Amino acid sequence: xxxxxxxxxxxxxxxxxxxxxxxxxxxxxxxxxxxxxxxxxxxxxxxxxxxxxxxxxxxxxxxxxxxxxxxxxxxxxxxxxxxxxxxxxxxxxxxxxxxxxxxxxxxxxxxxxxxxxxxxxxxxxxxxxxxxxxxxxxxxxxxxxxxxxxxxxxxxxxxxxxxxxxxxxxxxxxxxxxxxxxxxxxxxxxxxxxxxxxxxxxxxxxxxxxxxxxxxxxxxxxxxxxxxxxxxxxxxxxxxxxxxxxxxxxxxxxxxxxxxxx
Numbered sequence: 001x002x003x004x005x006x007x008x009x010x011x012x013x014x015x016x017x018x019x020x021x022x023x024x025x026x027x028x029x030x031x032x033x034x035x036x037x038x039x040x041x042x043x044x045x046x047x048x049x050x051x052x053x054x055x056x057x058x059x060x061x062x063x064x065x066x067x068x069x070x071x072x073x074x075x076x077x078x079x080x081x082x083x084x085x086x087x088x089x090x091x092x093x094x095x096x097x098x099x100x101x102x103x104x105x106x107x108x109x110x111x112x113x114x115x116x117x118x119x120x121x122x123x124x125x126x127x128x129x130x131x132x133x134x135x136x137x138x139x140x141x142x143x144x145x146x147x148x149x150x151x152x153x154x155x156x157x158x159x160x161x162x163x164x165x166x167x168x169x170x171x172x173x174x175x176x177x178x179x180x181x182x183x184x185x186x187x188x189x190x191x192x193x194x195x196x197x198x199x200x201x202x203x204x205x206x207x208x209x210x211x212x213x214x215x216x217x218x219x220x221x222x223x224x225x226x227x228x229x230x231x232x233x234x235x236x237x238x239x240x241x242x243x244x245x246x247x248x249x250x251x252x253x254x255x256x257x258x259x260x261x262x
Contacts, residue, residue: 004057018037026255069097070225093162106259120192121232124229171255246261
C-alpha cells in the first residue's frame with residue numbers, strides 16, 4: 001500500500017495511491033491510471049477509511065508524507081565498512097520537524113552558507129509509540145518507508161548545519177510493506193541526480209546496520225512516537241552544490257523527490 005499526503009487546493013488530506021505499477025513509482029509523469037483514494041483523517045492515528053472520493057494523481061500536489069509530531073532522527077557513517085557488521089549506528093543527530101518539506105518544494109540555502117551537501121537516503125516512518133524495541137520485533141513498529149534528502153549546510157556546528165528550514169525533503173509518499181510487492185527496503189538502489197545527471201549511487205544492501213537494528217538502537221536512545229522519521233544514512237551524496245540547480249533523490253521501486261536549491 002502507498003499512502004500519500006496531498007492537496008488539491010484545499011487543506012492537506014491523505015489518500016491511498018492506486019493504479020501505479022512498481023516500475024512507475026519513479027516516473028516524472030504518472031500514468032493516467034494512477035489515482036488517489038481519499039481517506040478520512042490521518043492514517044497514522046487510525047485505520048485507513050475511504051471517503052468515497054477518488055482523484056487523479058496528476059491533479060494533486062504531493063506534500064511531505066508526514067510532518068513528524070516529535071522528531072527526525074538522522075544517522076551517519078552507516079555505509080562505512082562491511083554490510084551488516086554493526087548493531088548500532090556510528091553517529092546520531094536530530095533534525096526539527098520544521099526542516100521537513102515535500103517534493104517539488106524549494107530548498108532555501110541559509111545566508112551563512114555558500115553551498116549545500118545533499119544525501120539521498122532511505123527513511124523509516126515509525127507507526128506507534130515504542131521504546132527499547134527488540135530487533136526481532138522492529139518491523140511491527142514500522143509503518144513504512146519514504147525517500148529522504150538529508151541536506152546540510154557545511155558548518156562546524158552540527159545543529160546549525162543540519163537543522164535549518166527546508167533541510168529535510170521527504171516523499172513522495174509512504175510505502176507500507178505488502179507481501180506481494182517487489183520493493184525490498186533492505187536491497188534497493190539509491191541515486192542522487194544534479195540537474196538530471198547521476199552524481200551518486202548506492203544500495204541499501206550495503207548498510208552496516210540492518211533496518212531492524214537501526215530501529216532497535218534508536219528506540220533505546222529515544223522514545224519513538226507515531227510519525228517519527230529515521231534517516232538511515234547517505235547511500236549517495238553530493239558536496240558543494242550551489243544555488244539554482246535541481247536535485248533529485250530516488251530509490252528504485254519506492255519513489256523520487258525533486259527540489260530546486262535557492
